[in-house]
Structure formats: structure tokens, C-alpha cells
Amino acid sequence: MTNGPDPLTGKTVIVTGASSGIGREVATMLAQRGAAVVLAARRRERIDALVESILEAGGRAIAVPTxxxxxxxxxxxxxxxxxxxxxxxxxxxxxxxxxxxxxxxxDVHDWSAMIDVNVRGLLHGLAAALPVFRRQGRGHVVTTVSTSGIKISPTMAVYAATKNAARTIMEGLRAESTDGVIRTTEISPGFVRTELADGMEPSAREQIQAGMREFGLDPVAVARAVCFAIEQPDGVEIGALTIRPAVQD
Known part of the structure; x- marks a missing residue:
């Protein structure tokens, strides 16, 4: 028996935060499997370079600074x-x-910045995409959440709160979408080797980066989880996935 076409072939997927880490690997893997990817990030030079790499490999991609x-x-x-x-x-x-x-x-400035990106940014995505999905009769929203919202650690209260807000918004969308038109998926990664810690104050950054170096997952592992959720046949929804190192507390 021969295998059929890849279920991701022909899909058009927007990936925000595509300039590095999880977003970069998700976009790369989707393109390798035949999806057309739209890369969104603030760092234009990085998404332009990734688009060039995808195109050279025979994939389809565009970069949209966002x-x-x-x-x-x-x-x-x-x-x-x-x-x-x-x-x-x-x-x-x-x-x-x-x-x-x-x-x-x-640190009210940092609190506001996290709320703006992690919560308001998610809502902006929904506001822009949901009407399109409704017109098409089909669409899928995948949101990166975090295990930080499952186990609240010192110094992470506001970050965890924004991720739990995202989790609540996604569950609300799921509850409002039981007509089968819109699928929803929450991906909650644990320690992953990314640049997420780069903008933290030094002591917190060193602690997080030490964990990443010691047992953090390669972001490819999270990309596989995202692709798994997307490739499910119509009518099948992977509502939530937690993916973390087996040794993570």
C-alpha cells in the first residue's frame, strides 16, 4: 500500500514569532512538508533570511514584518x-x-509588555483570522502557551498569568466553535532551547538559560507537536498538548 500525499501539503499557515526558536522550526518543518508559510516577526532580516532558505529548498514562503x-x-x-x-x-x-x-x-513596564504581546497579540490574531475562517468554512488556531502557567514559580507570576489568560481565551474559543468550523489547539512547552530568556534581567536569564542548556528540548520537538495537531483530519481536534523534558520538575 502506498502512502498518500502529506496532509500538510497545500495548507497556508501563518506563524508569528517566526524569527527564531520554536516559530522558526515550526515554519521550517511546515514548509518541508508542503505547506505555504507566512512568516511574521519584528526582525525583518531574520524572517527574510528564513524565507530565502525555504525557497532554496523548494518550499513556499513569504515574510511579513509584524x-x-x-x-x-x-x-x-x-x-x-x-x-x-x-x-x-x-x-x-x-x-x-x-x-x-x-x-x-x-516592574510595571515589563508587565505591560508581556500583556501586550502574550494576550493582546493573541486577541489581535483572532480578530484578524476568525472572520476569514468563518467565510471559508474552515480554519485552525494553534497557540503556544507554557508549562509556566501550570506550575507557578517565583519570579514568573505575571508571565504565567499572561499564559493562563491565553489558555482561557483558547478554551473559550473552543467552547464557541463546536460547530466544527474552527479547530483550536494549545501547545504548552516546558524548557526549550530558545532565545526567550535573552531579554530577561541577568539573574533570571542565567537561571533559565542554565536549565535550557542542561535539559532543554530542541525546538524541533515542539514543531513536531504543532504539525501533529495540524495534520489531523477534518473533524479531529487536538485540544491541548503539553511537551516538556522528561526530567523537568
């Missing part, structure tokens, strides 16, 4: 995907920001 905290940017992103590829099948909300610190430090 700040998910701006609704106009996200609306333009969705419109660009449709103009280039004719439809939008999946929105991967992967853009995220982590700024760790104890609440008593009162």
Missing part, C-alpha cells in the same frame, strides 16, 4: 497571506515575551 501588539499589522498580515496564497488555513500564535521578576519589584 508587531502583534498592533492590530493593523496583524490585519495586514492576514490579508497578505490571502493575497499571496488564496486562503488561510492555520494561524500559529507563537509570538511571546518573558520578563521575569518578583512582584515586589513592581
Amino acid at each position: 508587531d502583534v501588539t498592533r492590530i493593523t499589522d496583524v490585519q495586514a498580515l492576514v490579508q497578505r497571506a490571502i493575497e499571496e496564497f488564496g486562503r488561510l488555513d492555520v494561524l500559529v500564535n507563537n509570538a511571546g515575551l518573558a520578563r521575569l521578576g518578583r512582584l515586589e519589584q513592581q
